[in-house]
Amino acid sequence: MQKEFIDFIQQHSFETGITGASFTIQCPTYHNGKEITYNAGHQSKNGKPVTNKSLYQIGSLSKSFLVVVVLQLEEEGLLNLEDKVAQFFPHDFKKWQDISIKKLLNMTSKIPSFTDGNDSDVILELIADPILNYSxxxxxxxxxxxxxxxxxxxxxxxNYVLAGKIIEKVTGNKLSTEIQSRILIPLHLKSTYYIKSIPKIDIMFHDLENLMSGYFYELEGSEKKFNGLDIINLSMSRLKAAGSLISNSSDINFFIRTLFESKNFLSRKQQKKLITMIDQATGDELKSTSIPENSLAYGLGIEAKHHPKFKTLVYGHTGGTFGFQSAMWYIPDKKLSYYFALNTSHEEAYNKLELLVEEYIVQRFF
Incomplete structure (x- = not known):
C-alpha cells in the first residue's frame, strides 16, 4: 500500500494540488489488532514528509464530536432531543422556533445551509481579512x-452551528471547552483541536511542525483564479460547530472506534439514538439494521450506507474544508475502522484516493 500511496501523490499532484495524504486502518484480524497508518508525500509543497502526527482539517467529521456532547447532555438531563429552539432562544430565530434539536442533528430541520454559494467569494473575503472572526x-x-x-x-x-449555540446556552461554556472536557481529555486525543480562527494560534506549540497546508481548488463555474491557494493561514471561524476540528489519523481512528465499541463513552440508549437513521431521499425514519441497499441514510452526525464494494453496512462521515478532504468509517461486521485524508479540495483527488483505499480493503477483508 505504501508504494501505491506514493504513486498516487506523484501522479496527481500537478492537476489536483495534493502534496500529502494519510490512511489509517484497524481490525482485530489484521496487524495483531493494532492500527496501521500509511503516509505519503509532504505536508506542503516545500514541507517536511507526512507522518503519523501530521494534522489535517477534518471538516464535517467534527459534527460527530458535537453530537456526542449533545447526547451526553441529554443523558445528564440538561436537554432533550425533542426540545425546540424556542426553549433556548425565544426572542431570536423566529422562523426556527418549532424546530427540535433532533431535527437539527439529523438534517430534517429545513433550515438553509449558510455554506450554499460561491466558495471563491468566501475565499476572497478571507484573503481580505485572514484573521476574520465570525461568531x-x-x-x-x-x-x-x-x-x-x-x-x-x-x-x-x-443546523450544527445552531446546535453548538444551544450547547453553549445550556452549559454556560464555549463549545470548544465542552468538546475538550467530554471527548478530547477522556479519550486522550492529544492531537485534536477545536480551531477558533487561525490554526497556528489554536494548536499546541509542539504540534506546529505537524500542521498540514491545504490547497483550494474551485471545480465549478468559471472562477478559478484562486486554484492552488494554500489556505493554512486563513481563519476557520466560519466553520464553527459544523467543521472546526483539526486532528491526526490516529486520533480520528480511535474516536470512531470508541463511538461504536465503547460501553462507557455513550450509553447503549444514546448509541441507539446516534444511529437512528433518516432516508436522505424521502426523509423517512429507518431502522439502522434495515437500510435499503440503494439508500443513503443520516442519523445524528453519522452517515450510513450499504457499501457497494464491501456489501455490508458502514457508518461514518465525510468532511471537507477549502483545502482538505477526509472520511472516517466503521464496519460493524468486521469491527474494522478506517480513516483517510488529503490536503486538497479537488474532488477528483478525493475520489481516486477513496477508490485506492477501498480496493485495499476489499483485497484483504472481503
Missing part, C-alpha cells in the same frame, strides 16, 4: 430570515 451569531444571521426549504431531508451546516 456563531454572525453565521446564523446570514440565513435566519430566509424561508425554510420544502425538502424532507437536506444537509445544512447551519
Amino acid at each position: 456563531s451569531q454572525d453565521i446564523l444571521n446570514l440565513v435566519k430570515d430566509k424561508e425554510l426549504n420544502n425538502l424532507n431531508w437536506e444537509y445544512s451546516n447551519t
Whole structure:
C-alpha cells in the first residue's frame, strides 16, 4: 500500500494540488489488532514528509464530536432531543422556533445551509481579512430570515452551528471547552483541536511542525483564479460547530472506534439514538439494521450506507474544508475502522484516493 500511496501523490499532484495524504486502518484480524497508518508525500509543497502526527482539517467529521456532547447532555438531563429552539432562544430565530434539536442533528430541520454559494467569494473575503472572526451569531444571521426549504431531508451546516449555540446556552461554556472536557481529555486525543480562527494560534506549540497546508481548488463555474491557494493561514471561524476540528489519523481512528465499541463513552440508549437513521431521499425514519441497499441514510452526525464494494453496512462521515478532504468509517461486521485524508479540495483527488483505499480493503477483508 505504501508504494501505491506514493504513486498516487506523484501522479496527481500537478492537476489536483495534493502534496500529502494519510490512511489509517484497524481490525482485530489484521496487524495483531493494532492500527496501521500509511503516509505519503509532504505536508506542503516545500514541507517536511507526512507522518503519523501530521494534522489535517477534518471538516464535517467534527459534527460527530458535537453530537456526542449533545447526547451526553441529554443523558445528564440538561436537554432533550425533542426540545425546540424556542426553549433556548425565544426572542431570536423566529422562523426556527418549532424546530427540535433532533431535527437539527439529523438534517430534517429545513433550515438553509449558510455554506450554499460561491466558495471563491468566501475565499476572497478571507484573503481580505485572514484573521476574520465570525461568531456563531454572525453565521446564523446570514440565513435566519430566509424561508425554510420544502425538502424532507437536506444537509445544512447551519443546523450544527445552531446546535453548538444551544450547547453553549445550556452549559454556560464555549463549545470548544465542552468538546475538550467530554471527548478530547477522556479519550486522550492529544492531537485534536477545536480551531477558533487561525490554526497556528489554536494548536499546541509542539504540534506546529505537524500542521498540514491545504490547497483550494474551485471545480465549478468559471472562477478559478484562486486554484492552488494554500489556505493554512486563513481563519476557520466560519466553520464553527459544523467543521472546526483539526486532528491526526490516529486520533480520528480511535474516536470512531470508541463511538461504536465503547460501553462507557455513550450509553447503549444514546448509541441507539446516534444511529437512528433518516432516508436522505424521502426523509423517512429507518431502522439502522434495515437500510435499503440503494439508500443513503443520516442519523445524528453519522452517515450510513450499504457499501457497494464491501456489501455490508458502514457508518461514518465525510468532511471537507477549502483545502482538505477526509472520511472516517466503521464496519460493524468486521469491527474494522478506517480513516483517510488529503490536503486538497479537488474532488477528483478525493475520489481516486477513496477508490485506492477501498480496493485495499476489499483485497484483504472481503
